[in-house]
Amino acid sequence: MDRFIIEGSRDLSGSINVSGAKNAILPAMATALLAAGKSTLLNVPNLIDLKTMSHLLRVLGARVEYEAGSMAIDASDLCYNEAPYELVSKMRASVYVLGPLLARLKEARVSFPGGCAIGTRPVDLHLKAMEALGATINLEHGYIHAVAKELKGADIHFEKSSVGATINALMAAVLAKGTTRMFNAAMEPEVDSTIDMLNQMGARITGVGSTTLTIEGVESLNPVEIRMIPDRIEAGTFLIVGALSTAPITVTNCQPDHLEALITQLRSAGCELEIEESSITVIPPKVIKPTDIITLPHPGFPTDLQAQFTVLMAHAEGISYVEDTVFPDRFMHVAELNRLQANITMNRNVATIKGVLQLSGAEVMATDLRASAALVLAGMAAKGQTIVSRIYHIDRGYDRIEEKLNGIGARITRENA
Ligand code: EPZ
Numbered sequence: 001m002d003r004f005i006i007e008g009s010r011d012l013s014g015s016i017n018v019s020g021a022k023n024a025i026l027p028a029m030a031t032a033l034l035a036a037g038k039s040t041l042l043n044v045p046n047l048i049d050l051k052t053m054s055h056l057l058r059v060l061g062a063r064v065e066y067e068a069g070s071m072a073i074d075a076s077d078l079c080y081n082e083a084p085y086e087l088v089s090k091m092r093a094s095v096y097v098l099g100p101l102l103a104r105l106k107e108a109r110v111s112f113p114g115g116c117a118i119g120t121r122p123v124d125l126h127l128k129a130m131e132a133l134g135a136t137i138n139l140e141h142g143y144i145h146a147v148a149k150e151l152k153g154a155d156i157h158f159e160k161s162s163v164g165a166t167i168n169a170l171m172a173a174v175l176a177k178g179t180t181r182m183f184n185a186a187m188e189p190e191v192d193s194t195i196d197m198l199n200q201m202g203a204r205i206t207g208v209g210s211t212t213l214t215i216e217g218v219e220s221l222n223p224v225e226i227r228m229i230p231d232r233i234e235a236g237t238f239l240i241v242g243a244l245s246t247a248p249i250t251v252t253n254c255q256p257d258h259l260e261a262l263i264t265q266l267r268s269a270g271c272e273l274e275i276e277e278s279s280i281t282v283i284p285p286k287v288i289k290p291t292d293i294i295t296l297p298h299p300g301f302p303t304d305l306q307a308q309f310t311v312l313m314a315h316a317e318g319i320s321y322v323e324d325t326v327f328p329d330r331f332m333h334v335a336e337l338n339r340l341q342a343n344i345t346m347n348r349n350v351a352t353i354k355g356v357l358q359l360s361g362a363e364v365m366a367t368d369l370r371a372s373a374a375l376v377l378a379g380m381a382a383k384g385q386t387i388v389s390r391i392y393h394i395d396r397g398y399d400r401i402e403e404k405l406n407g408i409g410a411r412i413t414r415e416n417a
């Protein structure tokens with residue numbers, strides 16, 4: 001199993017490039033199943049989660065080819081309707097095939113995703129949306145079995161804002177008969193990106209950028225070639241690296257309007273930011289100011305940057321509070337950060353962080369994707385050597401993170417232990 005050996009140093013400078021967004025590409029891959037033909041996704045990084053999804057699409061009968069950042073998905077021969085446990089248990093986003101399978105094959109069997117390191121993460125909202133569209137759902141032998149002779153447009157009221165349920169319901173509703181209206185739909189950029197792809201394929205969805213979406217069902221969709229949006233969470237992770245460093249860092253190929261909540265909090269922490277059309281330069285402060293954050297659905301502060309921002313606050317002069325309302329149990333990184341001599345205490349879903357001037361290198365263990373990123377950031381800022389094990393978590397969502405960070409002066413070595 002690979003691990004990172006990190007020699008701490010905050011002496012970083014230069015520019016760092018952002019790849020395509022994992023959380024937009026995963027639903028785009030499922031969306032490609034809706035057309036009987038070959039769709040092409042551009043700006044696709046080489047990530048473990050995307051390989052897992054490719055594997056799943058092949059199991060369903062699609063052909064998937066990946067070369068030099070371009071992914072071709074030919075779903076002409078989509079014929080199997082079962083997403084097996086081995087794949088769904090590796091990656092929850094596998095549940096995205098539920099909507100397209102129901103829409104095209106009228107039946108789906110998808111293994112029920114279990115809990116994961118960031119909490120229980122139910123899929124009830126996905127299932128209620130499919131039922132509203134006319135599917136009959138049975139839970140049997142660890143599988144969701146969904147059948148719908150015909151999907152019919154309906155009103156769907158989401159009790160809670162959910163990225164995954166909104167996207168899954170959209171993928172089913174576009175081929176349903178009649179009009180669907182969604183209320184309290186999620187507004188994350190990855191939802192907008194899915195709507196953009198679906199509309200380019202011939203779907204009729206209006207209301208993008210709001211919580212109310214209207215979908216006029218169509219008979220069929222066409223394949224498409226589309227460029228994937230930049231990864232706002234990778235960009236945000238690199239902006240936080242910039243805030244922790246001693247010289248300006250420029251994050252290139254990002255979309256600044258996707259990062260407004262983080263930009264506001266980085267300014268509160270004392271950073272200066274120079275924002276261009278597709279790049280942001282962060283000029284770090286001499287002293288990091290304590291800043292409180294509460295994670296919320298978009299456009300609020302993203303839960304996927306909570307762990308990384310906690311590392312920044314561990315270096316602030318004073319006390320900050322970090323509350324996660326989206327995934328209240330997503331604090332596995334706290335105990336590991338305290339091994340690096342951070343001073344963080346937990347009260348339910350609120351972390352109280354007493355800033356310390358310098359973390360101290362140690363051996364730590366990655367527990368999930370964003371927690372791993374936080375540990376890498378902490379190791380880069382700590383005095384001495386930090387070893388982060390179980391970094392396969394980070395390879396799920398960051399493309400060659402050590403190469404990218406070494407390009408701005410980090411000293412990270414990948415070792416096969
Ligand atoms: C997506 O997960 C992302 N994953 C997550 O990123 C991200 O943290 C999350 O959205 C929130 O932004 C992908 O895009 C593949 P949700 P998703 O449904 O869709 C509750 C990463 O690190 N809920 O918006 O699963 C849920 O428990 C990953 O890249 C229900 O109660 O998240 C949570 O409290 C981790 N019932 C809230 O809604 C449901 O049926 C929001 O979750 C579904 C969700």
